[in-house]
Amino acid sequence: MKKWLLFLSLLALPLGLAQVRTFEQIQRAGEIRIGTEGAFPPFNYFDAKNQLTGFEIDLGNALAKKLGLKATWITQAFDTLLIQLNQGRFDFVIASHGITEERAKAVDFTNPHYCTGGVIVAKRGGPKTAKDLQGKVVGVQLGTTYMEAAQKIPGVKGVRTYQKDPDALQDLLAGRLDAWITDRFVAKEAIKERKLEGTLQLGELVFQEKVAMAVAKGNKSVLEALNRALADLMKDGTYAQVSKKWFGEDVRCR
Numbered sequence: 001m002k003k004w005l006l007f008l009s010l011l012a013l014p015l016g017l018a019q020v021r022t023f024e025q026i027q028r029a030g031e032i033r034i035g036t037e038g039a040f041p042p043f044n045y046f047d048a049k050n051q052l053t054g055f056e057i058d059l060g061n062a063l064a065k066k067l068g069l070k071a072t073w074i075t076q077a078f079d080t081l082l083i084q085l086n087q088g089r090f091d092f093v094i095a096s097h098g099i100t101e102e103r104a105k106a107v108d109f110t111n112p113h114y115c116t117g118g119v120i121v122a123k124r125g126g127p128k129t130a131k132d133l134q135g136k137v138v139g140v141q142l143g144t145t146y147m148e149a150a151q152k153i154p155g156v157k158g159v160r161t162y163q164k165d166p167d168a169l170q171d172l173l174a175g176r177l178d179a180w181i182t183d184r185f186v187a188k189e190a191i192k193e194r195k196l197e198g199t200l201q202l203g204e205l206v207f208q209e210k211v212a213m214a215v216a217k218g219n220k221s222v223l224e225a226l227n228r229a230l231a232d233l234m235k236d237g238t239y240a241q242v243s244k245k246w247f248g249e250d251v252r253c254r
């Protein structure tokens with residue numbers, strides 16, 4: 001590295017500026033930085049003891065282990081994750097991003113780590129189908145595929161966006177929303193965890209999606225390492241075990 005370049009990167013350190021790292025650079029450092037949100041149970045969230053946990057945390061840790069690396073987790077607001085990824089703040093992101101054309105212009109996606117769909121959640125007797133949402137107010141997390149989907153449903157009266165997904169659930173329970181669109185596993189878990197079986201109902205799936213990890217645009221070496229490690233975990237039983245633990249079923253795409 002040229003001297004002035006070294007100087008510049010040293011200057012950048014205290015500013016928190018980082019560079020996108022290749023897999024070789026990561027291996028030399030011995031630790032991989034993983035970005036996630038931490039407010040999307042049961043995928044990535046902070047538990048009662050304020051520990052970062054969830055299916056994606058277990059999976060991320062297993063991937064790091066497979067790659068012989070120490071995992072360092074960094075949590076950020078969901079709608080800033082992909083931007084910070086391209087700035088080199090983390091080496092990859094695992095935060096339940098559905099693969100979309102729009103996002104694929106900005107980042108590169110790994111093979112999917114699960115398949116799922118967006119579901120309509122309402123109070124019992126409330127809207128169940130996209131058609132039922134005519135004239136209704138729907139809550140979604142900002143920057144998600146649920147937001148896009150909600151905005152496309154004809155006749156919806158309003159789409160309210162929330163920084164965090166559980167805040168939409170709060171507003172649904174408080175009667176400020178007619179429906180909440182979220183991940184079907186998130187909805188199931190929220191109902192079970194908060195004992196809302198008598199209060200809420202699950203409606204139809206509005207769309208299905210493949211969820212994947214993301215690396216900075218063009219970061220081929222990290223992309224390939226993650227795909228290799230994920231395939232290994234899917235073969236050696238680790239993935240199945242982690243999936244069973246969180247969902248009681250195997251959520252891989254088939």
Ligand code: ARG
Pocket residue numbers: 037038039040044078095096097098099141143144145146165183211
């Ligand atoms: N699957 C949805 C999407 O792709 C939601 C992801 C939300 N993730 C999160 N960590 N809050 O937009």
